[in-house]
Amino acid sequence: MSRPELLVVGGGIVGLSAAIAAAQHGAAVTLIDAAINAGTTANAGSLHVQLQSRFLRLYPDQAHNVEASLHLYLEAVREWDRLEANHGPFEMVRHGGLMLAENATQLKFLEAKARREAARGLDVDILERAALGRIAPWLGPQVFGAELCRDEGKLNPLTANIRLRAVARRLGTTFVKDRIVTLTVGDNVQLRGELGLYKADQAIVAAAWGSGRLLGGLGLALPSRAEPLHMNITEPAAASIQHLVQHAERSITLKQLQSGQIVIGGGWPAQSRGDDVVPAVLADSVLGNIALAGKLVPGIRELRVIRTWAGMNTTVDGKTALGRIPGAERVIVAVPGDAGYTLGPLCGRLASELAAGLPGEVDTGPYSPARFAAR
Numbered sequence: 405m406s407r408p409e410l411l412v413v414g415g416g417i418v419g420l421s422a423a424i425a426a427a428q429h430g431a432a433v434t435l436i437d438a439a440i441n442a443g444t445t446a447n448a449g450s451l452h453v454q455l456q457s458r459f460l461r462l463y464p465d466q467a468h469n470v471e472a473s474l475h476l477y478l479e480a481v482r483e484w485d486r487l488e489a490n491h492g493p494f495e496m497v498r499h500g501g502l503m504l505a506e507n508a509t510q511l512k513f514l515e516a517k518a519r520r521e522a523a524r525g526l527d528v529d530i531l532e533r534a535a536l537g538r539i540a541p542w543l544g545p546q547v548f549g550a551e552l553c554r555d556e557g558k559l560n561p562l563t564a565n566i567r568l569r570a571v572a573r574r575l576g577t578t579f580v581k582d583r584i585v586t587l588t589v590g591d592n593v594q595l596r597g598e599l600g601l602y603k604a605d606q607a608i609v610a611a612a613w614g615s616g617r618l619l620g621g622l623g624l625a626l627p628s629r630a631e632p633l634h635m636n637i638t639e640p641a642a643a644s645i646q647h648l649v650q651h652a653e654r655s656i657t658l659k660q661l662q663s664g665q666i667v668i669g670g671g672w673p674a675q676s677r678g679d680d681v682v683p684a685v686l687a688d689s690v691l692g693n694i695a696l697a698g699k700l701v702p703g704i705r706e707l708r709v710i711r712t713w714a715g716m717n718t719t720v721d722g723k724t725a726l727g728r729i730p731g732a733e734r735v736i737v738a739v740p741g742d743a744g745y746t747l748g749p750l751c752g753r754l755a756s757e758l759a760a761g762l763p764g765e766v767d768t769g770p771y772s773p774a775r776f777a778a779r
């Protein structure tokens with residue numbers, strides 16, 4: 405019997421993970437990637453589980469979608485544990501994440517948030533200043549308290565991406581650099597790219613911000629939007645910061661890599677130059693992001709920032725879009741919800757299990773793209 409053929413569009417963390425799992429299930433996989441503006445090659449390596457204050461502030465209308473997906477984030481970090489064990493090391497640790505409060509009002513907000521998260525199975529606690537100081541003595545004196553989410557962690561995405569790409573290659577994935585322009589479905593799936601025509605039994609569309617444009621022709625109005633974001637990294641310092649650090653009201657993520665370098669990001673904007681061009685770094689984001697980091701962790705103020713960059717995140721409606729397309733069932737969409745690098749390996753594997761007709765251990769029903777189908 406011939407092997408089932410699968411096309412994967414998009415070579416980010418979702419597409420790579422889908423290709424790896426599909427090859428393990430016996431499929432002949434061709435991964436087609438335009439290799440432009442992948443969030444996967446620009447991201448900060450935070451493994452997010454708790455509700456991010458940045459997201460709640462920017463997209464309050466989508467907050468319920470993220471909250472309803474919290475169990476998926478717990479599954480997603482376990483998926484990263486398995487990947488680390490099988491294909492690592494990715495410099496991954498799960499020592500937990502701190503979300504900082506600088507006053508009593510912010511801590512009250514975190515207390516309410518922690519109650520909602522605990523009800524959904526997250527391992528969270530509120531720490532007053534004295535307890536916080538014992539585990540994070542490097543914090544500035546004005547920090548009042550924090551929420552600790554023990555499920556969270558961090559890794560080095562550069563290492564993880566290189567290793568996972570090598571695994572996919574070793575398992576026989578064919579990599580093609582092309583941009584797909586049209587997608588048609590009949591007795592098979594046909595993808596027309598700028599450079600070639602590709603046919604297979606099924607396709608997984610994991611093209612992040614590019615997914616909506618591709619799927620429009622199949623009657624799916626997936627509102628995938630590109631969101632240009634800013635990042636910084638410092639020179640190395642002595643290791644001291646174990647946790648992923650965020651703030652209850654301000655946009656920041658801060659973490660220390662094994663190299664000692666501090667990675668600072670958390671959603672400061674970059675300047676879009678169109679979806680197909682790398683976004684431009686904004687001076688206000690460099691200054692604002694770094695100043696906030698130095699205020700929260702005074703010990704890093706003397707470090708030099710050795711690189712800043714901008715990359716393309718993708719937003720949809722806060723919830724992962726994962727499943728077969730109504731009326732075009734040979735096509736499976738896999739676009740992760742907020743914090744897509746955290747969710748990516750799980751989304752990719754679940755998409756490949758759908759393609760193989762395997763019963764996954766996660767119910768993907770709530771994430772079906774049918775919510776975007778023309779009525």
Ligand SMILES: Cc1cc2nc3c(=O)[nH]c(=O)nc-3n(C[C@H](O)[C@H](O)[C@H](O)COP(=O)(O)OP(=O)(O)OC[C@H]3O[C@@H](n4cnc5c(N)ncnc54)[C@H](O)[C@@H]3O)c2cc1C
Binds near residue numbers: 416447585618714747
């Ligand atoms: C600066 C920044 C920091 C971030 N930090 C974090 C973090 O710390 N933790 C976290 O969990 N998440 C983070 N994210 C989000 C995360 O990086 C993304 O959500 C995730 O990488 C998306 O993975 P993906 O595989 O869905 O898509 P991507 O990695 O975006 O890859 C999509 C690929 O599809 C290709 N493509 C698009 N259209 C087509 C087409 N028509 N034909 C062929 N190929 C196409 C693109 O060129 C791209 O290569 C961050 C994002 C940014 C930008």
